[in-house]
Amino acid sequence: MTERTASQFWTHLHSDRRYLAMLGLGVASGMPYLLVYVTQSAWLSEAKLPLETIGLMSWLTFAYKLKFLWAPLLDQYDPPLLGRLGRRRGWIITAQAGVAASLTGIAFGDPAHALAWTVLFSLALGVVGATQDIVIDGWRINAVPQEKQALMTTFSETGYRIGVFVAGAGALYIASAWGWKVSYLCMAAMMLPGAAAAILAPEPEIDRVHAKHRERPGLVRAIWEPIRELVARLGPLAIPILLLIAGFRMPGYISNAMAMPLFKSLHYSDADIATVTKVFGFGVALGGAFLCSYLVPRLGLMTSLLIGTVAGSASHLSLAWLAAHGGEFWAFALAVSVDSFAYSFASVVLITFMSSLANAEFAGSQFALMTSLCAMPGFFLAGLGGFVAERTGFVWFFTLTSLIGLPVAALCYWLWRRHGEDLVRMEKTAEAAGVASPH
Template structure:
């Protein structure tokens, strides 16, 4: 099958709807900071001589992506100071968050983690907070300006922009660091944040946004502030209690194993992901080697895996795909264990990255489809945000300890141990599959947590 006509049709659709073009640019802006505070940064830290234990602990800055639901209601209800007068609530928060990301990247560029680690940690944490806040606002803007029937195309544009950003922040940053230096790489990435700032400044505020805002205020007006702050606190609590109550009402006690499954499903990938780049550095691969195979080649293998997961959901069904994805994603870490035990062999590096990226993306698509099937149309955005935060949170917490584990047992044993998490994941998939014979129709998926 020739993909070129479909690609041309896709690009023609984007050109015909300016919301899709802005969604592409905002997806790029959303994806750019993630690797710069996660795997790309771990390569920089290891090259600077930072210990594996410290690299693992520094990965805790990415917890902002999992905790963003905590301040999302504030962003959703209140105007930002200053920019809202000219840009409105959504775009005003977007520009503020993007400016914060750019400022954080400047701080990372001018800090040397080999000499002083704490300034690097502070800048990374600030960047993560601003990047997670940007994601909250972009999701809200996407839902505001488009009807449910067009959400699929909006998400496709978002994912394309996000993947292009991963190429820039992964392969692009590593190439620049190899041929120039890390400061130049991070400053170049800061410059690319202008793509998001320009898109946020000129993005449309469609009628759905205003209608959605007035409807929301009519249903649940923001209470007047009281000296004790009780009324706003009550409204804030309802932002979480009502969506959770709806899930429990529909799913009953089966919600417990479902939540455990969601929490464990991508745990192996998050735990091992922190140590992948340090492994490649310790084996002696150059930054250009890592950029070419892991970031440039690997990103396309990941996209193939994501499409394969979507096809599997359509043809085999949701639960069989979820079961298969959980098993293969965990088992794929055995290829990293083989690489760690065999040494710096370029062919094994390519094989390990191929297997892991394909399996991880396949599983990611399966989990996103499953979490979408659990949401109710009345609470789709909030419920999906809560579920996506849950699936990332345990992995990021344990991922912070991954460096200490590797220092204790070594790379091969570490990656073998992460693969064993696939056993309880498979059991939970079977429990949920046979315990929940009826699946709620899927709502449009929001952005998964990083």
């Protein structure tokens, strides 16, 4: 980040409370998923659970893949008890209370002797965490006009990375010193700043207006209309584009499910894992995000998307190399850095691509739909990853996850070469709809 960019960043943060609120909400948004998925797998590994069980536990994040089903309802109806705060803010605080309660429940569990308890509260954490994401995304889209969305997204991504750091490095450091119960109770307490950010956040004017005058469609229509509009607008390219979105992060989801068991099998401590993956990895991931923001306007979105597809999949070879030659701390740091940098770059470019396809009228629901589609294939395959890793070993497992990305890269290249101009027109159509939206 240049000195001028950093100065503008802090100026906006101090001058408009919406950006400060977005930073805090981003932190809250970045925590739950990691605590029910990656971080928790370290606890499960220490509890001596089989790899097959650890892999299946990743299915507890299914709510993040199905959130498009209830996203329209959060747009249409007020939350119980807290509706006076505004629809968005009321739902955000309601979801955050659910996250804190679920984390507290997990803290008092013991996966080694009462796995069902951990499964129950982890399942609840996935549902309320996904709900929080839906409402925060809706608030972000409607809080500022279209021309300020890029800046708002910068604060959102920065906060999200901080949340991931807290739920990753913070949770692992605390667990290393005081145990997992204290760690998860501290994570529950960390939702309080998120609630303060929700109170600080002004309810978007467009939501206040819609709360009074919006027609509430039936459940089926509310879910179906955003899907129908997106598919109709994409036309003949709908199937290849949606296949690209569905396959883009599939190798990453499968790889992530077995990354922590790999690190534990190489006898790295919780403190070492936190230092490399979260502390050092925090800066590496931000580097990948900033590189993406630099390259997209210069190379074009589809070229950057192709680079992200290839880099995101190929980076898993670094984990295969670590599995074969691990042991030294520097090897651990190098392998994780390569994977984290590529993962961050690929994730940001994919978010940019999906955002460009969303119609402003259905932005929240369509974005939830595309993120669900992106996560679904990898979600199911990640649950089976433990069975594959148990039979092939970690070296071949991570090599295979890299090869999965080849068909996705080929599809991305075909879209770029054959239909690049059509995709640009679709992006401009969605942008025009955003300009027309009443902010």
